[in-house]
Amino acid sequence: MSKKILLIILTITLIVSLGWTEGKQEEKGVIYLRMYYPVGVAGALAKLMDSMVADFNKSQNEVYVESIFAGGYREAMEKAQTAFLAGKPPDVAVLDAPTLLTLLDINAIIPLDTFIDQEGGKSYVDEFIPAFMKIARHDGKIWSIPWQRSTPILYYNRDFFREVGLDPEKPPATWDDLRNYSRKLTKTDTSGQVSRWGVEIAINFWLFKPLLLQAGGELDNEAGTKISIDTPESRVVFNFLLGMANEKIMPAVKQWAETVNDFTAGVTGILYNSTGALTHIRKSTKYDFNTAFLPAYKRRVCIEGGGNFFIFKTTKTHEAAAWKFIKWMTKPENTARWSLGSGYIPVKKAAFNIPEYKEYTDKWPQALTAYKQLMEVDTERNMMTHRVNEIVKLVNSTTEEIMGGADLDATLKQAQAKADKILEAYQ
DSSP: OOHHHHHHHHHHHHHHHHHHHHHHHHHTTOEEEEEEEOOOSSSOOHHHHHHHHHHHHHHOSSEEEEEEEOOSHHHHHHHHHHHHHTTOOOSEEEEEGGGHHHHHHTTOBOOOHHHHHHTTTHHHHTTBOHHHHGGGEETTEEOOEEEEEEOEEEEEEHHHHHHTTOOTTOOOOBHHHHHHHHHHHOEEOTTSOEEEEEEEEOSOHHHHHHHHHHTTOOSBOTTSSOBOOSSHHHHHHHHHHHHHHHTTSSOSOOOHHHHHHHHHHTSEEEEEEEGGGHHHHHHHOOSOEEEEOOOBSSSOEEEOEEEEEEEBSSOHHHHHHHHHHHHHHTSHHHHHHHHHHHOOBOSBGGGGGSHHHHHHHHHOGGGGHHHHHHHHSEEEOOOOOTTHHHHHHHHHHHHHHHHTTOOHHHHHHHHHHHHHHHHGGGO
């Protein structure tokens, strides 16, 4: 039997199996829901998600949720969008919060205000960390509920700081500090090859935007209809990054997962990455490390990020059941549980008072860095535009081209023209 025929048979079997399972559940009077979820950063979080969903299923006998791992954020969005357009959407999904406008463009999701009003309205919303609710709102309505939320933070190796005479309790606070510290931390072998980088900053729009904000720029507008990449502030950012790459204190081109592995292995002294990588880094490195706010330039600013729960348009019964599930998952004790297993920031304020979580943060104060950054530093919305996956791809590829040696002015001009073309229908 050919592999192609076997794949077709397995696919049909899966579809039939899912339909049979759903039918049996519905026959028993149990509402059957499918939930798509991603794993967006380092760490084995699928088992934790499946365990939490199983606990929800055991907690009551009215709703049964099947948790379906859908890849990374981009893959999960593509699968959810494809399923909706094919007439078989997930009932609920954890998706990258900035996909909101794309989901609205295809009329795939429902507003949550009616459910929220039933829970107390403003008093319910106020239970969440305010910075995480910004990206959930559009056109006067709330469309999603925060779940695995994060900010970019700085990780630094205190052992290496001590080795080169830097104070392990004083991370770089400015761009100048970052450059100077990275010079000291960089090591080369006898052949002149770098054996340890001073700093690593992955090619990623989510790290580029806070740098641009710190330089006084703005990447995307509030309506999500325009990005501004061919700007003087973009040149400031790229000249800063290229300067460190040319000094050979930072690799010019590194991808997200590579940088996390390099930090845990001691290949870099400083790392820009997500707080969502904290648990993985803590469990994977032998080094003494700490976390810190992002270094500042003209502004002291960060952005939020991560995934929210969305409810897809299905039936009133399924939508209400999906809300019941979301309410349970975002109880303070459950958001604390997710944070303990992942490193993401608990989305409910009350989670920080859960005894198990307080014990954890007393032992690992690094876990509070991202939360403190949200409270103490200007926080702006993650990049959110229409056709956001295309814009993300464009910003990332533009950054990689420039860091790889392409002409700065010409590449930025081309990128701006492409961005304008992608978003012209919304302007």
